[in-house]
Amino acid sequence: MTYNTKPEFLNGLRVALEQNNITDIPDILTDFRQHFDDGAASGESEADVCAKLGDVDDIVKQYISDMEQKRAEEQNSGFGGNSYDQQQTAYSQPQQNYGQPQYQQPAQQSGADGGKIAGVIILDLLVYCWAIPTLLGLIVGLYSVTVSFAVTGVSLFVGGLISIGVNLSGFIVTGLPSLAVIAAGIILIGFAGMLVIASIAATRGFINICIAIINQHSKAFSGKKVLEKTGRKKEAAVS
Amino acid sequence: MQNIIACDIIQTYKIPCDAKYLANTREGSTAMQTQLKRGTLEMCVLTILRRGDRYGYELVNLISDAMHITEGTIYPLMKRLKDSGSIESYIVESQEGPPRKYYRITDSGIEIQKEQEAEWRSFVAAVNRLIEGEGNGQ
Numbered sequence: 001m002t003y004n005t006k007p008e009f010l011n012g013l014r015v016a017l018e019q020n021n022i023t024d025i026p027d028i029l030t031d032f033r034q035h036f037d038d039g040a041a042s043g044e045s046e047a048d049v050c051a052k053l054g055d056v057d058d059i060v061k062q063y064i065s066d067m068e069q070k071r072a073e074e075q076n077s078g079f080g081g082n083s084y085d086q087q088q089t090a091y092s093q094p095q096q097n098y099g100q101p102q103y104q105q106p107a108q109q110s111g112a113d114g115g116k117i118a119g120v121i122i123l124d125l126l127v128y129c130w131a132i133p134t135l136l137g138l139i140v141g142l143y144s145v146t147v148s149f150a151v152t153g154v155s156l157f158v159g160g161l162i163s164i165g166v167n168l169s170g171f172i173v174t175g176l177p178s179l180a181v182i183a184a185g186i187i188l189i190g191f192a193g194m195l196v197i198a199s200i201a202a203t204r205g206f207i208n209i210c211i212a213i214i215n216q217h218s219k220a221f222s223g224k225k226v227l228e229k230t231g232r233k234k235e236a237a238v239s
Numbered sequence: 240m241q242n243i244i245a246c247d248i249i250q251t252y253k254i255p256c257d258a259k260y261l262a263n264t265r266e267g268s269t270a271m272q273t274q275l276k277r278g279t280l281e282m283c284v285l286t287i288l289r290r291g292d293r294y295g296y297e298l299v300n301l302i303s304d305a306m307h308i309t310e311g312t313i314y315p316l317m318k319r320l321k322d323s324g325s326i327e328s329y330i331v332e333s334q335e336g337p338p339r340k341y342y343r344i345t346d347s348g349i350e351i352q353k354e355q356e357a358e359w360r361s362f363v364a365a366v367n368r369l370i371e372g373e374g375n376g377q
Contacts, residue, residue: 024318030340031295031314037337038296054309062315070322 001056006036006046009056016060022067120216127213135209139202146195153188156181276306280316282359285352288326288344295340317342325351 001016003009010029017025032053039049053059160182280302287293287301295317299310320326325348330338344352 028314028318031317032311034294034337034340035296035299035314038294038339041336042296052303053311056311058309059311059315062312063318066315066319066322070319 002054003050003056004047005050006033009036009046009050009053012056013059016056017063020060020064022060022063028063116216116219123213123216135206139199139206142195142199142202146192146199149188149195150192153185153190153192155185156188157185160185276308279359280308280313281320282352282355284313284316284320285325285344285348286356288342289349289352292341292343294331294342298342320348324348 001012003012010032013032014025014029017028022028035053036046036049040046044052160178160180163178163181283302283305284298287298293301295314298317299313302308302313303310317326321328321342324345326342326344328340328342331341332338
């Protein structure tokens with residue numbers, strides 16, 4: 001599209017840039033606006049400037065090609081290529097290579113995604129049928145042991161105290177001296193305390209495993225990690 | 240490069256005034272000339288900026304005086320050079336009109352320009368050797 005006036009040109013340029021999702025559009029428009037102003041200051045008419053600037057579509061094609069080249073370079077870092085080759089292809093075949101990034105390897109990417117999806121499905125079977133129930137069982141077991149240790153420990157401790165205080169050896173038949181009972185109680189409470197810490201760690205670990213599974217799913221399907229892991233564990237680096 | 244046409248190369252690089260005449264008519268630009276201009280445009284911009292800072296309109300006119308090219312496509316090139324760190328821009332306030340954006344080459348841009356100029360010179364020398372070799376053979 002060619003135009004004859006500054007506002008038409010700038011508007012046509014803006015629309016074409018927006019349609020193609022080019023970044024930094026206000027900066028681009030400022031550049032061209034300044035170009036028109038400098039042209040006017042040099043005595044050029046808006047129509048002259050428009051004619052010399054050329055076809056808006058050619059200009060926008062260049063922005064598109066640069067943007068995609070940049071994206072391709074970011075994906076394949078280190079594969080900068082030869083500026084001559086890239087510019088030749090972009091300019092000499094505008095119809096064919098319109099919007100084609102230069103060094104993309106789509107086959108490799110979809111292969112990796114396919115592998116990831118297959119891995120996720122296998123992981124799903126393993127996880128739902130075996131690992132999660134087992135882990136849940138273990139964690140519930142851990143809670144139970146913690147609680148029972150705590151309760152038993154407290155009972156022994158209190159019972160031992162009572163038997164000392166009340167001196168009713170006939171009522172409470174432990175077969176053990178009271179101090180030993182109290183000591184046993186304290187030991188069990190101590191174990192319970194450690195088990196509480198273990199339970200918290202196990203719960204956190206289980207939640208992290210769940211989060212990792214969810215992330216693996218979301219990565220396979222959308223390439224992004226959705227949740228952050230909790231606790232002190234660092235995320236495993238997965239490229 | 241395919242389809243090197245000897246006379247075009249001679250016209251474009253050994254006899255500048257003829258090239259300018261050809262370049263002034265769109266039809267006069269062959270596909271090869273177009274490719275070559277595009278391929279060397281970055282080097283030309285960096286070379287100009289190495290000699291001194293310029294603002295957009297000034298730069299565009301300097302280049303279009305040297306070779307015929309769609310002027311508007313120089314701005315995408317400036318954006319690309321800025322994104323890659325070869326050039327940077329700064330604003331200069333002016334009493335007469337709106338503030339102007341000037342372009343300046345960076346150190347990494349200077350390095351790139353030196354490389355490109357060296358590549359260009361060796362390429363032109365190689366092609367010229369080829370052409371002169373063919374002429375002597377006949």
